[in-house]
Structures are given as structure tokens and as C-alpha cells.
Amino acid sequence: MSKTSRLLLSSAAALLLASASPALADKASNTLNVAFSAEPEPLDTYKIAGREGLILARHVYDGLLYKDLESGTFKPALAESWEQTGPLTMEFTLRKGVKFHNGADFTADDVVATLGAVSDPAYGTRYAISVDWIGKVEKLDSHKVRITMAKPFAGAIEMLADALPIYPQAEFAATGSEGMARNPVGTGPYRLVEQEPGVRYVLERFADHYAGSPKSGATIDRIVVRTIPEMNTQYAELMSGALDWIWRIPPDQAAQLESRVQVVSAPIIRISFVNFALQDGTPLADKRVRQAILHAVNRQAIVDAFAGGASEVLKAACNPVQFGCAQDVTTYEYAPEKAKALLAEAGLADGFTLPMVFAAMPRPVAEAVAADLAKVGITLQLDELQYAAGVGKWREGQVPAFFSNWGSYGIGDVVFTLSNFFGGGADDLLKDPELTEWLTLADTSTDPAVRQEAYAKALKKIADEALWMPMYGFNVNYGLSNDLSFTPHPDEFARFWQASWK
Structure with a gap:
């Protein structure tokens, strides 16, 4: 770290340490305070490139499947089971009793509408490789669908494991991509309750998140995410207790922070x-x-x-x-x-x-x-x-x-x-x-x-x-409140639903 950077870090930290209360208040209210340097993109997952927006989206939305990185296995999510029924066909039996954040019931109609729309080139999905293998999505009954591949694709199951979230059919049909970005509605463990796009997002734990979800078990009630471009401000707020989680800390700054907060490299x-x-x-x-x-x-x-x-x-x-x-x-x-x-x-x-x-x-x-x-x-x-x-x-x-x-x-x-x-x-x-x-x-x-x-x-x-x-x-250096338990993963998706307080 340069002398100037060190002085900036020390000065900013001193100001906030003198004026801010410790993190215990937010721990007591069960609120996790998070900061990103880059602005999250509008939360239509299919249009997002940056990890910031994708991290938020994975808390709001679910896919048909979920990949457990610890075991390398695929787990049921919105689909309770699936099978390869032919060289280019897969059938998915969907969970019953799943609710969207707006109270709508999850059915096969939502899967057909979502995957059918985003695989159409006219939709403008950011990365065609993620969806151009989808040929046709058919409803077999209210809770069963068949996906016919347009071409063999070795990464199909990987994509269906949380990278291709399912939107509520009625709302998606009415508002399209712009509507999902303006008012994201999913089935995930958290629902978005406030957003100032690119500036501040507030997520609350979804009480009706479905039983058996691989994302179940969230213990933190509220997540507040802010965009703070200046890293020295992030460091100071983390040390003062105004923030609980930051990431992408350069190596020299990480060395300076580790005596005051948790620094985890992965x-x-x-x-x-x-x-x-x-x-x-x-x-x-x-x-x-x-x-x-x-x-x-x-x-x-x-x-x-x-x-x-x-x-x-x-x-x-x-x-x-x-x-x-x-x-x-x-x-x-x-x-x-x-x-x-x-x-x-x-x-x-x-x-x-x-x-x-x-x-x-x-x-x-x-x-x-x-x-x-x-x-x-x-x-x-x-x-x-x-x-x-x-x-x-x-x-x-x-x-x-x-x-x-x-x-x-x-x-x-x-x-x-x-x-x-x-x-x-x-x-x-x-x-x-x-x-x-x-x-x-x-x-x-x-x-x-x-x-x-x-x-x-x-x-x-x-x-x-x-x-x-x-x-x-x-590799990524994370800065964490001393009260926070958080496990990083190599896919760069922060799983705040797995985080907890010590």
C-alpha cells in the first residue's frame, strides 16, 4: 500500500470509529449490512453480467435445480425430480406448494413462460450460450414439464442449476424484462422490499420460502446492500461496524485490515x-x-x-x-x-x-x-x-x-x-x-x-x-465483521442465506 493510501485508510477509519456505533446493534436487529463497489445491474437475471446483480438475484429467484459445490452434486430446487428421457429431452417434476413472493402459486406455466421467452433471441439474453440450447419447453401437466434441446449441450444441467431462474408467468407476461427488473418477484429465500437502483437494496427473509429448498435455513432477517465506490470508505465503515461484509479487497489493504476485522481469502x-x-x-x-x-x-x-x-x-x-x-x-x-x-x-x-x-x-x-x-x-x-x-x-x-x-x-x-x-x-x-x-x-x-x-x-x-x-x-479477499460467520465459494456467489451471527 502506498503512503497516501495508508493515510487515507487510517484517517477515514479514525473518523468513523469516533462517530459510529459497533456492529452489535445490527446483530441485535438481525440485519446484515453489505457493500459493493460496482453498481448491481437491474435484476432481470438474464440481462446481468456482473456478479453484484447476480448475487442479489440468486437470493430473490430460484432455478429448477441447485448445485451443491461442497459435494459437486445437483439437488432438487423448484423441480423435485428430473430424468433424461431421450438424447435431447429432459422431464422435470415440479414441487407443489411453492409460492412466489407476490403470493402466486408456482406451476408448470411459469417454467414454460420463462424459459420459452428467454431462449428466444428477440429477448436479448446477455449470453446466448446460456439459453441457445433450449429448443422447446412443454407443459405435460400442472407440475411437469419437458425441455427439448435444440442441440446437445454438455452444460445444460449446470445452467438449470440456479443460473436460469423462473419468473411468475402472469407478471412476466404483463411486464416483461423491464417489469422484472423494476419489481423482481421470485420464489427465493429473500424478497426485495426496497430498491434505489444502483444505490441501495433491502431484502427481507421470505417467511413462505418452500420446505425442502436447498436455500432453506436462512437465519438473517434483513440484508441491506449499498453501492460504495470508494474502497477507503468501505474499509472505514467495516472497522466502525457500519458494514458487516465487503469483498474484492486488494492484497495490501487486506493485510492492513486483518488485525481489526476478519479477512478471508478464497x-x-x-x-x-x-x-x-x-x-x-x-x-x-x-x-x-x-x-x-x-x-x-x-x-x-x-x-x-x-x-x-x-x-x-x-x-x-x-x-x-x-x-x-x-x-x-x-x-x-x-x-x-x-x-x-x-x-x-x-x-x-x-x-x-x-x-x-x-x-x-x-x-x-x-x-x-x-x-x-x-x-x-x-x-x-x-x-x-x-x-x-x-x-x-x-x-x-x-x-x-x-x-x-x-x-x-x-x-x-x-x-x-x-x-x-x-x-x-x-x-x-x-x-x-x-x-x-x-x-x-x-x-x-x-x-x-x-x-x-x-x-x-x-x-x-x-x-x-x-x-x-x-x-x-x-482470488478474492473478503472483509467481515468479527460477529459474522460466512463461507466463500469459488463461483463468487455470496450465499447470505447460509450466513449467520456468531
């Missing part, structure tokens, strides 16, 4: 990367230029300075804990002289200017990448945007390089990374037919060996051609 599936667009006639169209960039960036030094903990430089375009993330690929050591030689071979010995949008990544990290590239003659023009705006510019082909991160929906399978970026979807500007063929095979096969072999081929080509610059895997 690895996550999320990775950071730089994606390259290969438009003809631009420097990045030359493989040697892309390879030079990978050799020019001292990724280990960046990890040491900004990530810490369990973070490591990535070899391949995925997290090594994910199924199918082959590690036997071409790697690029930090070698600025080799980078200069490659640029000279490409006729760019005098360097060039490269615009790069970065989103959902700290500015100091982007600046460190720029500083390394400057040493070999590449001038990086940095443009910092919110994630939605950044990914929008990337998809429209407006930027040659995009620096961001990807959480794979928190799922330990490369199907949710590789196909998103190289399988022909909106984020795939390359549209390489060979990669698409391999990934389609891997994504649709039920044979793990076939999947691993196909993913390995794709990862090898991505590395050989330097189509991506894998940066590093993440």
Missing part, C-alpha cells in the same frame, strides 16, 4: 485476459505481433504486485481447475528482447499505437500492461469503460484489444469459457471454423475423453496463434 474460477481482434491490415492480424505482446508483458510481476494470494499466471485460455483446461500448450515467457525481434520481423521495429478498452479490471493493472508494452515500442491507448459498454464495443468490432475478466458463471467446466469466446457467438470476432468445429464436438459430446481431446486441440491452437493473452486467475 480462490475463484474467474480469470483475466486480453482478447485480440484480427482485422485485416491491422498490426494484430500478424501472429508475430500478437506473440510479441505476450512476450512483452511481465505477467508474473503483475500477479505479484496486484493479485497475490492463490493467483497464478495462466498458461491457457481457461482456469486450470476447470474440466477440459489442458495445460500442455505453447507458453510465452517474459522476454522483451524477443518481443522486439518479433516486431522487427513484422516490419514494426519503430513500434505502433494500439487502442485497448479495459473493463472490470483495476486501472493500475491496465497501466502496468501499458508500461511493459511501451518498453518494446507499443503505445497502448487505454479506454476504461463499464463492463456492459466495453463488451458492447468489443462485439461491434470497434476495438482491437479488450482487457477484462470472465467468471464462467462460476462453473468448473471450460464449456462456459471457450465456446463463449471462440465458438461462433457474439464475443467471437475470429469465427475460426476449425475452432468452432472442435468446440461444438466438445460441447455436445457425453464422452469426457472426447470432450477433453477436442478442448485440448482448441486450446493448443489458441495458444500457438496467440489469439488471447491469458493473464491470471483470481
Whole structure:
């Protein structure tokens, strides 16, 4: 931590420690106070990219299934049982007696309406890979549905396990996506009772949450979530007792906080990367230029300075804990002289200017990448945007390089990374037919060996051609009130329904 940052932290803490009461008052009233730095997006889950909004949504909504990360097994949620009835068909028997927060009964109509709507391209679901495998959803009776897949998809059950929540049919039909964002109504363990979008959200424990839910057992009555962009304010409020939970604390600040509050560090599936667009006639169209960039960036030094903990430089375009993330690929050591030689071979010995949008990544990290590239003659023009705006510019082909991160929906399978970026979807500007063929095979096969072999081929080509610059895997530092019991998970979904007071 810099001297200036340390002074800011100390000064802010002193002010709040002098004026704020301890956390016991909120513990006594059974209210959990939470802060995010980034604004949660409107709470239609299908339109959300950031974890902040998705965390809130998973407290409000339920899916047909739920994945227990401790055991790696799928549990019944809104569906009490399910079976694969054919190569492309699954049938789900739904729970009876489930209530939505508005008092409406949950039935098959809600499943048909929700999954039918969000799988229609016209709906604009943020990530097509999450729903484009859904072909048809049919009501078999009031509490039974059949899903027919449009194509085989190895990640279907993973998606149905809380990533595809069910909305109340009548309200959804009347108000659509905008209505669900304005007035979220689900069957989850908490209901939203107040919201000032992007600023403050209040959730209350739902007394009629259905028996047998994998999210049952919540003991905290009320959750107040605020957006506080300034991290020093978060630190001070946590130490004073005005906050009980914060996250994504940089390593140096975490070290300063741990003598006063609980600091918990946990690895996550999320990775950071730089994606390259290969438009003809631009420097990045030359493989040697892309390879030079990978050799020019001292990724280990960046990890040491900004990530810490369990973070490591990535070899391949995925997290090594994910199924199918082959590690036997071409790697690029930090070698600025080799980078200069490659640029000279490409006729760019005098360097060039490269615009790069970065989103959902700290500015100091982007600046460190720029500083390394400057040493070999590449001038990086940095443009910092919110994630939605950044990914929008990337998809429209407006930027040659995009620096961001990807959480794979928190799922330990490369199907949710590789196909998103190289399988022909909106984020795939390359549209390489060979990669698409391999990934389609891997994504649709039920044979793990076939999947691993196909993913390995794709990862090898991505590395050989330097189509991506894998940066590093993440870990997250959480700051907690000393009174709070909270267990982090690698999917980055805070499960406040499992939290409790000591």
C-alpha cells in the first residue's frame, strides 16, 4: 500500500470509529449490512453480467435445480425430480406448494413462460450460450414439464442449476424484462422490499420460502446492500461496524485490515485476459505481433504486485481447475528482447499505437500492461469503460484489444469459457471454423475423453496463434465483521442465506 493510501485508510477509519456505533446493534436487529463497489445491474437475471446483480438475484429467484459445490452434486430446487428421457429431452417434476413472493402459486406455466421467452433471441439474453440450447419447453401437466434441446449441450444441467431462474408467468407476461427488473418477484429465500437502483437494496427473509429448498435455513432477517465506490470508505465503515461484509479487497489493504476485522481469502474460477481482434491490415492480424505482446508483458510481476494470494499466471485460455483446461500448450515467457525481434520481423521495429478498452479490471493493472508494452515500442491507448459498454464495443468490432475478466458463471467446466469466446457467438470476432468445429464436438459430446481431446486441440491452437493473452486467475479477499460467520465459494456467489451471527 502506498503512503497516501495508508493515510487515507487510517484517517477515514479514525473518523468513523469516533462517530459510529459497533456492529452489535445490527446483530441485535438481525440485519446484515453489505457493500459493493460496482453498481448491481437491474435484476432481470438474464440481462446481468456482473456478479453484484447476480448475487442479489440468486437470493430473490430460484432455478429448477441447485448445485451443491461442497459435494459437486445437483439437488432438487423448484423441480423435485428430473430424468433424461431421450438424447435431447429432459422431464422435470415440479414441487407443489411453492409460492412466489407476490403470493402466486408456482406451476408448470411459469417454467414454460420463462424459459420459452428467454431462449428466444428477440429477448436479448446477455449470453446466448446460456439459453441457445433450449429448443422447446412443454407443459405435460400442472407440475411437469419437458425441455427439448435444440442441440446437445454438455452444460445444460449446470445452467438449470440456479443460473436460469423462473419468473411468475402472469407478471412476466404483463411486464416483461423491464417489469422484472423494476419489481423482481421470485420464489427465493429473500424478497426485495426496497430498491434505489444502483444505490441501495433491502431484502427481507421470505417467511413462505418452500420446505425442502436447498436455500432453506436462512437465519438473517434483513440484508441491506449499498453501492460504495470508494474502497477507503468501505474499509472505514467495516472497522466502525457500519458494514458487516465487503469483498474484492486488494492484497495490501487486506493485510492492513486483518488485525481489526476478519479477512478471508478464497480462490475463484474467474480469470483475466486480453482478447485480440484480427482485422485485416491491422498490426494484430500478424501472429508475430500478437506473440510479441505476450512476450512483452511481465505477467508474473503483475500477479505479484496486484493479485497475490492463490493467483497464478495462466498458461491457457481457461482456469486450470476447470474440466477440459489442458495445460500442455505453447507458453510465452517474459522476454522483451524477443518481443522486439518479433516486431522487427513484422516490419514494426519503430513500434505502433494500439487502442485497448479495459473493463472490470483495476486501472493500475491496465497501466502496468501499458508500461511493459511501451518498453518494446507499443503505445497502448487505454479506454476504461463499464463492463456492459466495453463488451458492447468489443462485439461491434470497434476495438482491437479488450482487457477484462470472465467468471464462467462460476462453473468448473471450460464449456462456459471457450465456446463463449471462440465458438461462433457474439464475443467471437475470429469465427475460426476449425475452432468452432472442435468446440461444438466438445460441447455436445457425453464422452469426457472426447470432450477433453477436442478442448485440448482448441486450446493448443489458441495458444500457438496467440489469439488471447491469458493473464491470471483470481482470488478474492473478503472483509467481515468479527460477529459474522460466512463461507466463500469459488463461483463468487455470496450465499447470505447460509450466513449467520456468531
